Amino acid sequence: MSKAITYDDIVAARKRITAHIQPLRVTRSDSLSNRFDSEIILAHEYLQTTGAFKLRGAMNSVLQLPADASGVTAVSTGNHGRALAYSARQTGVPCIICMSELVPRNKLEGIRALGAEARIIGKSQDEAEVEARRLVSEEGYTMIPPFDHPHVIAGQGTLGLEMLQQVPDLDTVLVQLSGGGLISGIARALKAQRPEVRIIGVSMERGAAMAVSQAAGKPVEVEELPTLADSLGGGIGLDNHYTFTMVRDLVDEIILLEEDEIADGIRHAYFNEQVIIEGGGAVGLAALLAGKARPGAKTVVLLSGKNIDMQLHRKIINQET
Secondary structure, eight states: OOOOOOHHHHHHHHHHHGGGSOOOOEEEOHHHHHHHTSEEEEEEGGGSTTSBTHHHHHHHHHTTSOTTOOOEEEEOSSHHHHHHHHHHHHHTOOEEEEEOTTSOHHHHHHHHHTTOEEEEOSSSHHHHHHHHHHHHHHHOOEEOOSSSSHHHHHHHHHHHHHHHHHOTTOOEEEEEOSSSHHHHHHHHHHHHHOTTOEEEEEEESTTOHHHHHHHHTSOOOOOOOOOTTGGGOSOOOTTOOSHHHHHHHHOOEEEEEOHHHHHHHHHHHHHHHOOOOOTGGGHHHHHHHTTOSOOOSEEEEEEOBOOOOHHHHHHHHTTOO
């Protein structure tokens, strides 16, 4: 049985990565607070060097590699790959990221710009994973998966520590839900200190693997579909070791969004908060705006990433898509 990720693991991760990441910045959203007659606090994690929260888990993992590691590899929809590429470059480790054809070009180019090799394999995360596993078995690379790994989960969980440090009386948190590494780590960190905190996971209707798996009571395969929340795509792995159980035990509610609702979240961020974020980063805002998430007295909304294609962003802002 897999060893559980503990609060102490997350505290240790924070000490390990602090010198390598940007601290979380939070601000009050006047527009949303007035609209819902509640304190709505935005957590601006897209300000990380690589434009998304993934740097925390990737850096925590790379900093714990054995000295004789020949390189690192991963399967990624973009943000994890960029974070791993950055972390590997900082520590001088070779890095190969395996990706499907669905990954947006701007994310592919971002990974290559950081010195990593990006290999496009097939039309799904599962197909790309075959190549990543070959690199491990035949070339001695270390696999650092995007979510279902204790070092990754602990690294992402440091966000929960920083949320609570800056907003000690928070009672509700809206967090992106994909493979579950982010929300599992945050929920573990928060509920260890404030068990009453309500954790709401937000994903898209189109290919929400964790939501479908939770409804089925076990990890299941879900078809990947194009979505504005592309960073939330991909399966959770039929042999999931950590995040399926952690989401089941720690997440209080799961909300799924239509594509037009995600677009509304992107537009709100731009026009009302003066922030450019990607679809996956905007789902917490979208859940509130769509009336699907009920805010608490003090609600933290995580804005997790900004790596959107700017031509697509322009079309969304102009309501052309």
